[in-house]
Amino acid sequence: MAIGKLYIGRKVRELRQQNKATQARFAESIGISVSYLNQIENNQRPVSAAVLLALAERYRIDLADLSGGEDDRLLSALSEALADPMFQAWTPTLKDMKMVVQNAPGIAHALIACHQAYRHNSEQIASLDQSLGQGTALAENTPYEEVRDYFHFVDNYVHELDLQAEKLATRLGIGEVDLNAALTGFLEEAHDIRVIRAARGDDMIRHYDADARVLSLNPYLPAQTRAFQIAMKIAQVEAGAAIDAIAGAVGFRTAEAREICTIGLQNYFAGALVLPYRRFMDAARELRHDLDLLTARFGASLEQVCHRLSTLQRPGMKGVPVFFAKIDRAGNIIKRHSAAKLQFARFGSACPLWKVHQAFEMPGRIVRQLAETPDGVRYLSVALQVSKGGRGFRQSQQQYALALGCEVSYAENFVYADDMDLGNRAAFDPIGISCRICERQNCPSRAMPPVKSRIVVDHENRDILPYRLV
Numbered sequence: 387m388a389i390g391k392l393y394i395g396r397k398v399r400e401l402r403q404q405n406k407a408t409q410a411r412f413a414e415s416i417g418i419s420v421s422y423l424n425q426i427e428n429n430q431r432p433v434s435a436a437v438l439l440a441l442a443e444r445y446r447i448d449l450a451d452l453s454g455g456e457d458d459r460l461l462s463a464l465s466e467a468l469a470d471p472m473f474q475a476w477t478p479t480l481k482d483m484k485m486v487v488q489n490a491p492g493i494a495h496a497l498i499a500c501h502q503a504y505r506h507n508s509e510q511i512a513s514l515d516q517s518l519g520q521g522t523a524l525a526e527n528t529p530y531e532e533v534r535d536y537f538h539f540v541d542n543y544v545h546e547l548d549l550q551a552e553k554l555a556t557r558l559g560i561g562e563v564d565l566n567a568a569l570t571g572f573l574e575e576a577h578d579i580r581v582i583r584a585a586r587g588d589d590m591i592r593h594y595d596a597d598a599r600v601l602s603l604n605p606y607l608p609a610q611t612r613a614f615q616i617a618m619k620i621a622q623v624e625a626g627a628a629i630d631a632i633a634g635a636v637g638f639r640t641a642e643a644r645e646i647c648t649i650g651l652q653n654y655f656a657g658a659l660v661l662p663y664r665r666f667m668d669a670a671r672e673l674r675h676d677l678d679l680l681t682a683r684f685g686a687s688l689e690q691v692c693h694r695l696s697t698l699q700r701p702g703m704k705g706v707p708v709f710f711a712k713i714d715r716a717g718n719i720i721k722r723h724s725a726a727k728l729q730f731a732r733f734g735s736a737c738p739l740w741k742v743h744q745a746f747e748m749p750g751r752i753v754r755q756l757a758e759t760p761d762g763v764r765y766l767s768v769a770l771q772v773s774k775g776g777r778g779f780r781q782s783q784q785q786y787a788l789a790l791g792c793e794v795s796y797a798e799n800f801v802y803a804d805d806m807d808l809g810n811r812a813a814f815d816p817i818g819i820s821c822r823i824c825e826r827q828n829c830p831s832r833a834m835p836p837v838k839s840r841i842v843v844d845h846e847n848r849d850i851l852p853y854r855l856v
Contacts, residue, residue, distance in 0.1 A: 462729030
């Protein structure tokens with residue numbers, strides 16, 4: 387793909403500082419003047435293709451690492467926050483917001499946190515919550531939201547844990563031998579922990595008896611879930627110190643958030659162990675992201691495979707930039723991450739025109755869609771329904787829809803795009819991110835007006851909507 391204008395002054399400055407170089411020495415190393423470097427670092431001029439190539443050659447970095455993925459996520463979150471009517475007296479331009487994101491990301495994060503606190507207070511006041519009057523507690527994000535944002539802004543990739551898990555996976559031959567046997571054998575041989583099937587088959591998934599050194603698993607777990615739960619225990623005993631250090635360094639405000647993050651990092655290690663980075667990325671390319679074949683090759687679940695595809699963000703070895711979401715029947719986004727330009731709304735449900743919702747109507751089938759967002763970016767999206775829960779007639783089952791996709795420029799890497807008319811713009815359905823921030827004028831599926839638009843009601847005429855947006 388062609389390289390557009392890139393204003394990456396902060397990243398260039400960080401690279402120079404990491405190498406302990408003055409502006410003069412750094413500019414000389416990549417063959418530009420000091421004044422040009424100074425303009426780049428202050429985002430007064432974009433970097434040219436020649437400078438990008440010089441940076442890649444001289445400092446051995448991947449050009450993809452200098453792209454705007456991190457900035458795109460932060461810009462999306464900032465734009466959504468500033469779309470709130472509380473900011474209507476001053477509406478920043480896209481250029482203004484980009485300048486803040488590129489030059490002062492800390493201010494952007496602080497403003498997003500303030501907006502979240504404002505929303506929480508407003509929601510609690512509106513519902514007459516009895517917790518009013520408890521001081522600053524109302525102004526804090528929930529621990530879950532804190533952890534969600536942590537993973538979102540680290541690009542859903544934790545380098546230290548990924549490398550450690552991949553090293554262990556290579557040692558155990560993951561991907562070449564029976565997964566459950568390899569994980570069970572390692573726990574017993576390396577840590578003297580036996581894995582057994584529990585006698586009870588209720589809602590208990592796993593139980594660890596530290597005194598007896600026995601890990602009991604629900605006897606009705608699918609093989610993929612069983613393997614993942616064993617991998618979770620391996621994460622605790624093999625990477626516990628590293629996980630504690632990472633969670634402790636984040637600076638969460640509450641002990642609850644740190645504990646939730648610890649669980650998230652254990653899950654991350656388990657996923658990286660079951661689906662080791664290089665082997666999994668190579669298989670994804672070879673099989674052209676055929677989800678069914680990837681689950682069969684690695685003995686993993688569809689959700690594990692989709693989630694792992696969204697974490698392939700290793701510097702210098704990135705996979706195809708995809709978006710991934712897990713959505714319940716009410717439209718709530720349970721999990722979300724995007725390495726593509728598409729960024730999910732932080733508040734509210736997903737766009738009803740996104741065919742991910744149709745997956746609930748067609749269990750066992752892949753739902754495909756070509757979609758275009760209001761910014762003109764086009765995507766290939768696939769979705770499918772998965773069920774989770776206990777086994778047996780009286781056990782409840784939860785249904786979720788998994789969505790995975792990429793920008794159309796990467797669609798050739800997906801088997802699902804083979805017979806689709808990618809070159810026909812009319813084949814792309816218009817979708818938005820969330821009704822509250824979508825500015826499409828005549829959307830028949832709009833649930834609410836966008837927060838920054840004024841409503842005009844014409845009592846004599848009626849179109850698709852009972853009002854006009856101005």
